[in-house]
Amino acid sequence: MKPSFVAGWADPRRINADLHCHSLMSDGTLSPTAVVDRAVAQGVEMLALTDHDNLAGIDEAAGRAGELGLPFVPGVEVSVTWGGETIHVVGLKVDPLDAVLCDGLARTRSGRDARAIEIGEQLAAAGIAGAYEGALRYVGNPALVSRTHFARFLVEQGICRDVSDVFTRYLIEGRPGYVPQRWAAMDEAVGWIRGAGGQAVLAHPGRYRLDAVERHAMISDFRDAGGVGIEVVSGSHTVAQYAEYARVAVEFGLLASRGSDFHGPGESHVELGQVPPLPDSVVPLWHDWELAA
Numbered sequence: 001m002k003p004s005f006v007a008g009w010a011d012p013r014r015i016n017a018d019l020h021c022h023s024l025m026s027d028g029t030l031s032p033t034a035v036v037d038r039a040v041a042q043g044v045e046m047l048a049l050t051d052h053d054n055l056a057g058i059d060e061a062a063g064r065a066g067e068l069g070l071p072f073v074p075g076v077e078v079s080v081t082w083g084g085e086t087i088h089v090v091g092l093k094v095d096p097l098d099a100v101l102c103d104g105l106a107r108t109r110s111g112r113d114a115r116a117i118e119i120g121e122q123l124a125a126a127g128i129a130g131a132y133e134g135a136l137r138y139v140g141n142p143a144l145v146s147r148t149h150f151a152r153f154l155v156e157q158g159i160c161r162d163v164s165d166v167f168t169r170y171l172i173e174g175r176p177g178y179v180p181q182r183w184a185a186m187d188e189a190v191g192w193i194r195g196a197g198g199q200a201v202l203a204h205p206g207r208y209r210l211d212a213v214e215r216h217a218m219i220s221d222f223r224d225a226g227g228v229g230i231e232v233v234s235g236s237h238t239v240a241q242y243a244e245y246a247r248v249a250v251e252f253g254l255l256a257s258r259g260s261d262f263h264g265p266g267e268s269h270v271e272l273g274q275v276p277p278l279p280d281s282v283v284p285l286w287h288d289w290e291l292a293a
């Protein structure tokens, strides 16, 4: 069956759209095919795969979604450095073959290997041997070594209880295994996404360590660069943050997105498709989409 998606649904808010998740092509634990299978099993009605800084899983996921009749949206989660803080910008409905986007993502990824070696060295200095090699065992895409892979190694070694525990004691600023990285600039990332025919969405805005003034400036910069959406209901948000970012969406005139940020069974606390619907006050990002496989 071919997926089809017609504009003019009675209430797009009621569609179980999951527009943020990961596969083995970045720091998820399932193959793109397995992510799609699981999404269908969980009742997802429209899915975007949004791996970090690469599009390697899109073909496979789109193919599987086509077989199962699941409307599928090609996506990517771009790492951005803004004011010294790492910000994530999701690109949705991007052309995965767009040369400028692919080249920009390749440059964004390029420092990851050297960074991973340095993370390994820092952990060794802190008494944890073999972390680089250990992290590599969890890597599904050699172009994409991430802190998450180190986190899995630290859990495997019994050094931390779970991945969340890792990110309170290691791999974060001021702790062993933190290597700052300069990612894409905000206007570059949004520009690549728009140039590839996509819509740029600010990912999990509640997760950044910014004060109110900085947050306002960051969201303004995102919008000025051409960003059109913001994640309101995210697996990385608390219930209070759903309401908070619904207000922010209205204040900034941004469309609202919804996604689990699923990384894998047993690791993510939020399952694919299992976040609440968007609040009534916002306009869903997909309100005017027409998709076909």
Ligand code: AMP
Pocket (backbone or CB within 6 Å): 027, 052, 079, 145, 146, 147, 148, 163, 164, 167, 168, 263
């Ligand atoms: P990297 O792109 O290598 O800096 O790794 C970033 C990834 O680490 C994110 O995409 C998350 O998957 C993971 N991560 C960061 N902070 C946390 C946290 N507090 N809890 C769980 N995972 C986290």
Ligand code: MN
Pocket (backbone or CB within 6 Å): 022, 027, 052, 148, 263
């Ligand atoms: Mn991740």
Ligand code: MN
Pocket (backbone or CB within 6 Å): 077, 088, 203, 204
């Ligand atoms: Mn993210």
Ligand code: MN
Pocket (backbone or CB within 6 Å): 020, 021, 022, 077, 261
């Ligand atoms: Mn994510």
